Amino acid sequence: MIITEQKELDEILHSLEGHERVFLVGCGICATTWSTGGEKETREMAARLAEAGKDCTGWIVTEEATCDVRTTRRLLRRNKEQVGPADALLVLACGAGVQTVAALVDVPVYPALDTLFLARLQNLSVCDERCRLCGECILADTAAICPVTLCPKGLMNGPCGGYEDGKCEVDRERDCAWVAIYERMEMLGQLEQFKIIHEPKDWSKDRHPGFINKRDKKALGRG
Amino acid sequence: MSNFAESIAADKFVVTAEVGPPKGTDVAHLLEMAELLRDHVDAINVTDQQSSVMMLGSLAVCHLLHQRGIEPVFQVTCRDRNRIALQSDLLSAAVLGIENVLCLTGDYVTLGDHPQAKPVFDLDSVTLLRAVAALQEGHDLAGKPLRGVPAFFPGAVVSPGANPLGPQIAKMEKKVAAGARFFQTQAVYDPAQFEAFVRRVEYLHVPILVGIILLKSAAMARFMNRNVAGVNVPDGLIEEIGSVPRPDRPAKAVEIAARLIRDVKGMCQGVHVMTLGWERYVPQLLVESRLADEE
Numbered sequence: 001m002i003i004t005e006q007k008e009l010d011e012i013l014h015s016l017e018g019h020e021r022v023f024l025v026g027c028g029i030c031a032t033t034w035s036t037g038g039e040k041e042t043r044e045m046a047a048r049l050a051e052a053g054k055d056c057t058g059w060i061v062t063e064e065a066t067c068d069v070r071t072t073r074r075l076l077r078r079n080k081e082q083v084g085p086a087d088a089l090l091v092l093a094c095g096a097g098v099q100t101v102a103a104l105v106d107v108p109v110y111p112a113l114d115t116l117f118l119a120r121l122q123n124l125s126v127c128d129e130r131c132r133l134c135g136e137c138i139l140a141d142t143a144a145i146c147p148v149t150l151c152p153k154g155l156m157n158g159p160c161g162g163y164e165d166g167k168c169e170v171d172r173e174r175d176c177a178w179v180a181i182y183e184r185m186e187m188l189g190q191l192e193q194f195k196i197i198h199e200p201k202d203w204s205k206d207r208h209p210g211f212i213n214k215r216d217k218k219a220l221g222r223g
Numbered sequence: 224m225s226n227f228a229e230s231i232a233a234d235k236f237v238v239t240a241e242v243g244p245p246k247g248t249d250v251a252h253l254l255e256m257a258e259l260l261r262d263h264v265d266a267i268n269v270t271d272q273q274s275s276v277m278m279l280g281s282l283a284v285c286h287l288l289h290q291r292g293i294e295p296v297f298q299v300t301c302r303d304r305n306r307i308a309l310q311s312d313l314l315s316a317a318v319l320g321i322e323n324v325l326c327l328t329g330d331y332v333t334l335g336d337h338p339q340a341k342p343v344f345d346l347d348s349v350t351l352l353r354a355v356a357a358l359q360e361g362h363d364l365a366g367k368p369l370r371g372v373p374a375f376f377p378g379a380v381v382s383p384g385a386n387p388l389g390p391q392i393a394k395m396e397k398k399v400a401a402g403a404r405f406f407q408t409q410a411v412y413d414p415a416q417f418e419a420f421v422r423r424v425e426y427l428h429v430p431i432l433v434g435i436i437l438l439k440s441a442a443m444a445r446f447m448n449r450n451v452a453g454v455n456v457p458d459g460l461i462e463e464i465g466s467v468p469r470p471d472r473p474a475k476a477v478e479i480a481a482r483l484i485r486d487v488k489g490m491c492q493g494v495h496v497m498t499l500g501w502e503r504y505v506p507q508l509l510v511e512s513r514l515a516d517e518e
Contacts, residue, residue: 159390179390195397197353
């Protein structure tokens, strides 16, 4: 799940300076689950903007993820009577959602959220980052615990000398990823795997900005 | 082959010390400290911006020592340079006649004085050792051949007081597999703990230089216990150094360190003394440790 956080209202109002009529778009997937841009939050944001003197022409929450161009385009069309009069749109979704909306309209589009990370959701209040989207998954060799994400140094071959009582040198509240990997391998009877020397990470696989066209066989082959 | 490497190969008990480059270009004090140490040690480590604090570079200082006939150990961390820069600096060291290389991961940047810096860690200590080995085999990490092949004596570090110890030893084993020919340890204050560690890594058959830090005061001991991973100063030693008035502390610090060295020297192949400004007490320390004759 993509984890987002609402910006301060002051910053949002600063973005909207000079705009009178605002239409809001929330996201039905990540921002709904994490309560940063679902129905409740989008309605509340509309009310706060109205209080601040803005004319809210309307709001929607995309049924699917806002970043899905197909459904978001359809929804904006269906609501064109409210979208049309707006001189700006405010999007309560991740950065991909904001840009999806921006590419579909001809007025300025602004983010209401900061996009933080890709996380595991432990419950509706607690989540922790689990994947850096690094382009080459090594979880098969690390007892399914990601050191690229969870070790601040992204070490590939075991812990540094900085752990103490199994905690990380950078943050003593956090478990050392490599101690956790070692202990899980031990539990699984896979400690032999720890001995494998991993090559330095291949950063050429870290393809940003990412682009994929599954129908373009040549482009796929290029990697 | 460096003299240091030859001494280790010949099974001699070796002594190394450490100097930290200054923040700035005034190397007078550093060279003075190195001169104090030169006749008493086999080699002197030059730290690589220790604790992530921006300093004069290790390579330049190694060169200055080498020019003066003092054998350096070039400390290299993975914190600030990617694989291109690290390999290039290793080649630079080789052409300057520097052979001893200590490969470390490096502290995280937020521990130092430029916490806003971008941390690199493109390689880690294991793959840095592999890079050293590759260069010695005549090619770089990309497999490209070198014109002129360097010779190194690569080493690494280990923390005998790490908790838990298992992952630390597993990583030490990888460092040996990657080419580490000697180890210098984090500071040791508990001979029994060190002995237990040595027993567990006997199977690796690799020379170990025990790390010794002169205990300057009770406050320093407590600071290390709180802040330095893997360092555990027992209460007895804290009381011992705390019990003497300030002017007598250097003598007491030397006495404690000498006793530690006498206790552990049978278990290892050398001692790495980290003096933190008290370089002038090293000769006396070696006499009291029975590693040098009375002068």
